[in-house]
Each structure stands twice: as C-alpha cells, then as structure tokens.
Amino acid sequence: xxxxxxxxxxxxxxxxxxxxxxxxxxxxxxxxxxxxxxxxxxxxxxxxxxxxxxxxxxxxxxxxxxxxxxxxxxxxxxxxxxxxxxxxxxxxxxxxxxxxxxxxxxxxxxxxxxxxxxxxxxxxxxxxxxxxxxxxxxxxxxxxxxxxxxxxxxxxxxxxxxxxxxxxxxxxxxxxxxxxxxxxxxxxxxxxxxxxxxxxxxxxxxxxxxxxxxxxxxxxxxxxxxxxxxxxxxxxxxxxxxxxxxxxxxxxxxxxxxxxxxxxxxxxxxxxxxxxxxxxxxxxxxxxxxxxxxxxxxxxx
Numbered sequence: 001x002x003x004x005x006x007x008x009x010x011x012x013x014x015x016x017x018x019x020x021x022x023x024x025x026x027x028x029x030x031x032x033x034x035x036x037x038x039x040x041x042x043x044x045x046x047x048x049x050x051x052x053x054x055x056x057x058x059x060x061x062x063x064x065x066x067x068x069x070x071x072x073x074x075x076x077x078x079x080x081x082x083x084x085x086x087x088x089x090x091x092x093x094x095x096x097x098x099x100x101x102x103x104x105x106x107x108x109x110x111x112x113x114x115x116x117x118x119x120x121x122x123x124x125x126x127x128x129x130x131x132x133x134x135x136x137x138x139x140x141x142x143x144x145x146x147x148x149x150x151x152x153x154x155x156x157x158x159x160x161x162x163x164x165x166x167x168x169x170x171x172x173x174x175x176x177x178x179x180x181x182x183x184x185x186x187x188x189x190x191x192x193x194x195x196x197x198x199x200x201x202x203x204x205x206x207x208x209x210x211x212x213x214x215x216x217x218x219x220x221x222x223x224x225x226x227x228x229x230x231x232x233x234x235x236x237x238x239x240x241x242x243x244x245x246x247x248x249x250x251x252x253x254x255x256x257x258x259x260x261x262x263x264x265x266x267x268x269x270x271x272x273x274x275x276x277x278x279x280x281x282x283x284x285x286x287x288x289x290x291x292x293x294x295x296x297x298x299x300x301x
Contacts, residue, residue: 011037011060014152014292015053016285017067017137018179020044022052023285026060027271027293034164034294035272039286053144063150064137065157065292068180071129072097073155073195075112078122090126098128105130110156113191115232123230125192127153150295154178155185155195157291162240163190164270164294170235171227173220174265176242176287177202184220186227188234196223205246209253217257224260240265242287243280270294 015024026038044052056062074097079089091107098105105128112123134151141148158174162185166172171188182198198219204212224236238261241251247264255262265287267279271294276282 011058012063012150012293012295013038013056013058013060013146014063014065014150014157014289014295015056016065016154016289016292017049017140018285021285022049022056023283023289024056025286025289025293026058027290029294029296031272033272035274036267036276036290039276039282039290041283041285049140050143053140053146057145060147061149062141062146063152063292063295064141064148065152065154065288066129066137068154068178068183068197070133071127071153073125073127073153075123075125075194078111078124090124091128094126094128100130102128104132106134110192112193113188115234120230125155125195150292152292152295154183154288155192156295157288158183158185158242159187159190159192159291160294161242161265161270161287161291162187165240165265166190167237170237171231172237173224173239173260174242175220175239177244177284178288182216184223186223186236188231193231194223194227202244205244205250209249213253213257216254220254220258236260238263242284243282244284 011026011028013024013026015022021044022042024040028035028037042052042055074094076093079093081089086109087107090109091102095102107126107128110125114122138148158176162172162174171186173186175182175184180197182200184196184198185192186194200212200216241247241264243264251262251264267273273279
C-alpha cells in the first residue's frame with residue numbers, strides 16, 4: 001500500500017498505535033469547516049490490537065498514522081528523471097539510510113513547495129517503511145474490520161493542522177512531542193516545507209526547563225535560518241505549540257527567547273469543535289490523529 005493514498009469518501013477515521021493504547025479521531029470533511037465527530041484513546045489489553053481497533057469500525061475510510069520509529073524520512077534534491085520513474089530513483093538514492101534492502105520497503109515522495117522567485121534545485125521528502133511492518137499494520141486493520149485506505153505519517157498530520165491555521169503567503173511553525181522526541185515542522189500554503197526531529201522529550205519539562213529551552217531555542221533558530229535561506233525570505237508568522245502538560249510555562253519560556261510570537265494551538269480556530277466544548281480536555285496524543293483525519297482529497301498528496 002502506498003503512503004498518502006487519497007480517498008473520495010468523507011468522515012475519515014485516523015488512528016495511531018501507541019504503547020498500550022490507540023489514539024483516534026474522526027472528522028467530517030463534507031462541510032466548509034471540518035467537524036470533529038469523535039476523539040479519544042483506547043486501551044489495548046494483552047497486545048490484542050485488532051480487538052481494540054474493532055471499536056473504531058465505521059462505514060467510512062480509515063487512516064493509520066505510523067509511529068516515527070516505523071519509517072525513515074529525508075529531504076533531498078529531486079532526481080532529474082521522468083515522473084513515472086521518480087520513486088524508483090529515490091528508492092536507490094536513500095538506500096544508505098535503510099537497514100533493509102530497498103526492494104523490501106515501500107517508498108513514497110512528497111514534493112516540497114518552491115516559491116516562484118527562487119530557481120534552486122527542486123526538493124522533496126522521501127519516506128520509506130519496511131513492507132513487513134506495513135503488512136502487519138494492514139492485518140491488524142483488516143482483522144478489526146476497518147477500511148484502511150491511507151497510511152500517513154506524523155509530519156503530514158501536523159502539516160494538516162497547520163494548514164487550517166496559516167495566513168496566506170506566510171509560513172507557520174508547529175512544535176509537538178511525539179514518541180521519539182520533539183517534532184518541528186514548517187509549512188507554507190498548506191504544504192510541508194521542513195520537518196526536524198529533535199532529541200528532547202516531554203518529561204524534560206519537569207526538569208531543568210532553562211537548559212531545555214536554551215537547547216530548543218538554538219535548534220529552532222537554526223531551522224528558521226535554514227528556512228529563510230531555502231525559501232528566499234518568506235516570513236514565518238508564528239510558532240504554535242500543540243497542547244501538552246505545562247504548555248503555558250513552556251510557551252512563556254520559548255517566547256522570551258525567540259523573535260517570533262509563540263502561541264498554544266487552539267483547535268477552535270481550525271475546525272468545528274462544537275461537540276467537544278472543553279478543548280483543554282482533549283488528550284495530547286489525539287492531536288496528530290485529528291490532523292490525519294483532516295486530510296482532504298485535494299491534499300498534495
């Protein structure tokens with residue numbers, strides 16, 4: 001199964017398999033403002049993943065968001081080959097980052113937008129996952145009775161949230177904590193421009209926050225400087241933090257150290273949350289599920 005496959009149906013259910021639990025969300029995309037229909041976390045008992053997933057059965061399609069540990073992602077210069085040969089070319093271009101033979105994996109690509117005033121080489125993201133892992137995930141879904149039509153990644157799920165909150169012509173930075181550490185993305189006009197994995201975790205917020213903030217400030221600024229060089233001065237509007245425990249303390253510390261505004265993401269500005277008026281009660285683990293469920297047919301890809 002290819003990553004990012006599109007679907008013409010609505011009411012997409014997206015889920016992430018996390019240690020001992022499943023975070024999920026269902027979004028109605030038939031309306032001008034997408035509406036959150038369901039969201040939550042399911043407990044998985046005795047590693048019976050299909051039993052837990054069966055609680056998500058619905059007549060609509062389903063999307064799995066892979067754990068960051070389950071795939072490799074790299075930005076690289078697009079090879080100069082015909083479109084129908086692009087994936088094959090990229091497959092061999094990234095073989096050094098794989099711990100399996102390239103033929104034993106699935107590779108997909110995501111184009112990086114290029115402003116019209118720039119003429120540097122076209123860039124793209126390459127994403128690769130082992131076929132045996134994808135087969136296992138598909139088996140879990142089939143056994144649970146789900147219509148798995150999309151396999152997504154956290155970077156594009158985070159991009160989908162950002163796309164609902166961007167201002168035209170201005171980039172948006174979003175930071176979150178995922179299983180493997182911190183994730184910083186920059187998007188522009190609904191497209192993913194940059195994605196960086198950072199070696200920090202949420203537990204460090206309870207430790208020496210100043211040391212963590214100093215380290216993150218340096219990493220954020222490096223990324224922003226690289227973005228400025230890559231995208232020819234396109235302004236970054238602000239940095240949004242996906243809600244988490246102690247997020248306001250985290251936001252205040254970052255805001256004192258960065259030159260751009262730092263805000264906590266408010267889902268009320270991104271979709272219809274009328275069925276869930278207490279946004280602050282939403283589990284942090286569900287935000288990427290919500291982002292994946294926001295995928296629309298015209299998303300690239």
